[in-house]
Amino acid sequence: MTSSISTNSSTKETSTGLMAKLSGLRNLHVVIGILLLATFYVSVCNLAFAEGSALHVSDYTVSLFGKYLCYALLALAVDLVWGYCGILSLGHGAFFTLGGYAMGMYLMRQIGDRGVYGNPDLPDFMVFLNWTEMPWYWAGSDSVLWMVAMVFIGPGILAYVFGMLAFRSRVSGVYLSIMTQAVTYALMLAFFRNEMGFGGNNGLTDFKEIMGFSLQSPSTKLGLFIITALVLAVAYVVCHYIVNSKMGRVVTAIRDAENRVRFVGYKPEDYKVWIYVVSAMIAGLAGALYVPQVGIINPGEFSPLNSIEMVIWVAVGGRNSLYGALIGAIVVSYAKTRFTAIMPEAWLFALGGLFVLVTLLLPKGIAGMLPGIMDKLKGKNAPEEEATASEPSATDNSATENKGSEVKS
Amino acid sequence: MIVDKTGTPITETENIQPDTRHGVILYVEDVSVSFDGFKALNDMNLYINDGELRCLIGANGAGKTTLMDVITGKTRPDTGKVSFGQQVDLLQLDEAEIANAGIGRKFQKPTVFEQLSVFENIELSLKGNKGIWASLFHKLNGEQNDRIAEILHTINLIQERNYPAGRLSHGQKQWLEIGMLLAAKPRVLLVDEPVAGMTGQETERTAELLTSLAGEHSVVVVEHDMAFVRSIARTVTVLHQGSVLAEGTMSEIQSNPEVIQVYLGEEQG
Ligand SMILES: Nc1ncnc2c1ncn2[C@@H]1O[C@H](COP(=O)(O)OP(=O)(O)OP(=O)(O)O)[C@@H](O)[C@H]1O
Ligand SMILES: [Mg+2]
Numbered sequence: 213m214t215s216s217i218s219t220n221s222s223t224k225e226t227s228t229g230l231m232a233k234l235s236g237l238r239n240l241h242v243v244i245g246i247l248l249l250a251t252f253y254v255s256v257c258n259l260a261f262a263e264g265s266a267l268h269v270s271d272y273t274v275s276l277f278g279k280y281l282c283y284a285l286l287a288l289a290v291d292l293v294w295g296y297c298g299i300l301s302l303g304h305g306a307f308f309t310l311g312g313y314a315m316g317m318y319l320m321r322q323i324g325d326r327g328v329y330g331n332p333d334l335p336d337f338m339v340f341l342n343w344t345e346m347p348w349y350w351a352g353s354d355s356v357l358w359m360v361a362m363v364f365i366g367p368g369i370l371a372y373v374f375g376m377l378a379f380r381s382r383v384s385g386v387y388l389s390i391m392t393q394a395v396t397y398a399l400m401l402a403f404f405r406n407e408m409g410f411g412g413n414n415g416l417t418d419f420k421e422i423m424g425f426s427l428q429s430p431s432t433k434l435g436l437f438i439i440t441a442l443v444l445a446v447a448y449v450v451c452h453y454i455v456n457s458k459m460g461r462v463v464t465a466i467r468d469a470e471n472r473v474r475f476v477g478y479k480p481e482d483y484k485v486w487i488y489v490v491s492a493m494i495a496g497l498a499g500a501l502y503v504p505q506v507g508i509i510n511p512g513e514f515s516p517l518n519s520i521e522m523v524i525w526v527a528v529g530g531r532n533s534l535y536g537a538l539i540g541a542i543v544v545s546y547a548k549t550r551f552t553a554i555m556p557e558a559w560l561f562a563l564g565g566l567f568v569l570v571t572l573l574l575p576k577g578i579a580g581m582l583p584g585i586m587d588k589l590k591g592k593n594a595p596e597e598e599a600t601a602s603e604p605s606a607t608d609n610s611a612t613e614n615k616g617s618e619v620k621s
Numbered sequence: 622m623i624v625d626k627t628g629t630p631i632t633e634t635e636n637i638q639p640d641t642r643h644g645v646i647l648y649v650e651d652v653s654v655s656f657d658g659f660k661a662l663n664d665m666n667l668y669i670n671d672g673e674l675r676c677l678i679g680a681n682g683a684g685k686t687t688l689m690d691v692i693t694g695k696t697r698p699d700t701g702k703v704s705f706g707q708q709v710d711l712l713q714l715d716e717a718e719i720a721n722a723g724i725g726r727k728f729q730k731p732t733v734f735e736q737l738s739v740f741e742n743i744e745l746s747l748k749g750n751k752g753i754w755a756s757l758f759h760k761l762n763g764e765q766n767d768r769i770a771e772i773l774h775t776i777n778l779i780q781e782r783n784y785p786a787g788r789l790s791h792g793q794k795q796w797l798e799i800g801m802l803l804a805a806k807p808r809v810l811l812v813d814e815p816v817a818g819m820t821g822q823e824t825e826r827t828a829e830l831l832t833s834l835a836g837e838h839s840v841v842v843v844e845h846d847m848a849f850v851r852s853i854a855r856t857v858t859v860l861h862q863g864s865v866l867a868e869g870t871m872s873e874i875q876s877n878p879e880v881i882q883v884y885l886g887e888e889q890g
Contacts, residue, residue, distance in 0.1 A: 475717075475726050476745055
């Protein structure tokens with residue numbers, strides 16, 4: 213298990229040849245395996261061991277892990293556009309939050325007449341605003357199908373329209389990043405307004421149940437955690453397929469030499485719009501899974517800072533590596549949970565410091581460090597395994613590839 | 622939507638067939654390009670015949686690269702017409718559409734996809750559907766694999782097939798770019814300074830390759846290396862300050878007094 217990770221990441225950037233493809237596949241199995249095993253372990257420890265037992269995992273912890281997995285899914289989305297296509301989106305929080313709102317609207321409708329005002333037709337905040345009927349865009353929001361569709365359509369449309377405008381006019385680099393940031397900021401201001409019909413600055417909350425299951429019940433919480441893990445696994449497989457397809461190679465070429473790609477006959481704009489939309493949809497999905505587990509969605513989630521934090525996850529974990537994104541999201545979020553419990557005011561400084569450190573010392577993030585660590589752990593097994601694992605020419609390659617990656621970093 | 626000169630829509634640039642009944646595949650007529658008032662191309666007229674090998678020479682800044690930029694859609698001319706065959710108006714197409722229509726280009730400064738392997742660079746350049754869905758579900762078939770192997774052999778990079786292209790030497794990058802050109806199977810090859818950075822032997826092989834391509838393809842070569850030009854040239858066009866100064870065989874050009882004065886003269890002197 214350990215060796216496959218190291219083999220893969222050392223050949224990653226150049227991923228050609230049969231060897232690299234094989235180890236890429238092994239790496240996929242390892243990541244999915246670890247994810248599913250961890251999910252299984254947490255589930256068993258939550259169910260089978262009583263509170264007080266050393267092995268017990270509390271309901272609170274289950275929800276916390278569920279939240280981390282949502283972040284991991286979100287990080288995957290950011291990595292897809294930034295790590296592989298070079299689009300530094302500083303506004304992915306917008307897609308996440310829109311997905312969250314789609315879920316929030318559905319959950320709002322499930323409250324029915326159990327709200328504070330007991331109105332069977334209108335959510336509490338609308339009654340409070342003296343509205344007599346629901347705005348048109350809430351139509352259908354009580355259906356699961358509508359919700360699932362909107363989780364993809366909302367972020368997808370925003371990404372498509374933005375992408376068409378920005379990429380078609382060949383905006384890139386810093387200007388693009390600033391534009392993405394402006395979009396999420398504008399959405400935050402808009403959603404703060406009561407007239408928007410999304411609950412103003414309180415957002416949507418006080419949810420009761422999802423598809424008939426009480427959100428307060430521990431088994432629902434565990435179920436949501438497991439579903440999040442499964443969705444993450446599927447999304448990981450999809451992203452793995454994308455980045456290892458010819459699409460992935462075109463996108464990498466666009467990242468490194470966008471103008472040159474045109475003269476080979478590809479339209480970079482089309483590719484960028486496509487990957488941006490896919491990424492936005494994954495981010496929306498992450499938001500939708502997040503909301504029932506934390507019980508609230510409000511405009512604060514649109515905050516530009518959130519979007520920047522996502523980029524830092526990926527930078528810490530290692531951009532251009534899918535499992536790096538997962539590791540980064542989970543490690544930084546865990547650090548945040550710990551840190552904010554002790555000195556919440558200082559978190560932003562810590563985060564900024566972390567970003568600077570990683571940029572300076574670990575340009576390839578944690579994922580870039582793994583091969584070295586694995587080699588050390590492997591110790592004297594390493595040469596033996598290399599000899600069995602590679603054909604003559606591949607040994608030659610891996611040596612040069614390692615050199616190549618040094619130059620690149 | 623893309624339309625040809627008569628207004629008939631062309632849906633697939635891949636299927637564009639230039640009308641070469643008059644024997645000319647590339648028309649450049651009265652083209653001017655200026656950068657901040659400086660005329661890089663000045664009423665340029667140039668006709669490339671179907672299947673010919675044409676050399677473009679001219680001093681630094683004569684406008685050779687700019688001409689290629691105009692033909693491939695990188696730079697829009699201020700005035701003039703550029704067409705592929707008689708009908709396909711290249712000024713209506715963007716870079717990718719022009720490439721798919723069958724005009725390939727090797728850049729003066731070799732630009733390959735450095736993070737991708739040599740093999741992948743060729744793979745991406747293969748002629749074929751360049752759309753999103755085609756790329757997503759693309760699988761190399763046996764024929765394409767053979768084609769790539771053949772090209773790798775031609776450009777002498779079989780050993781290096783799995784190297785990241787960024788690690789190649791300057792000359793090898795030149796070859797790789799030529800390989801990428803071959804993979805695209807273009808009707809017209811625009812080759813900007815192909816032998817810069819190559820050894821004498823490599824230069825010789827490039828000359829052989831380009832000569833062998835002419836006939837089936839039309840090849841336009843820009844080169845400063847006069848020995849190289851002499852070895853491949855049939856027709857030579859001399860550019861000077863953005864316009865055509867002279868055109869003819871190498872010996873005609875060499876005896877042209879104007880050319881001797883502005884170009885060859887300074888080199889021989
Ligand atoms: N984008 C640009 N902006 C401003 N000036 C430009 C630009 N591109 C080219 N020029 C100018 O146009 C003139 C023609 O340039 P071009 O690159 O076509 O020359 P060339 O014949 O290819 O020269 P060389 O042999 O040095 O490659 C030069 O004076 C150059 O400085
Ligand atoms: Mg030039």
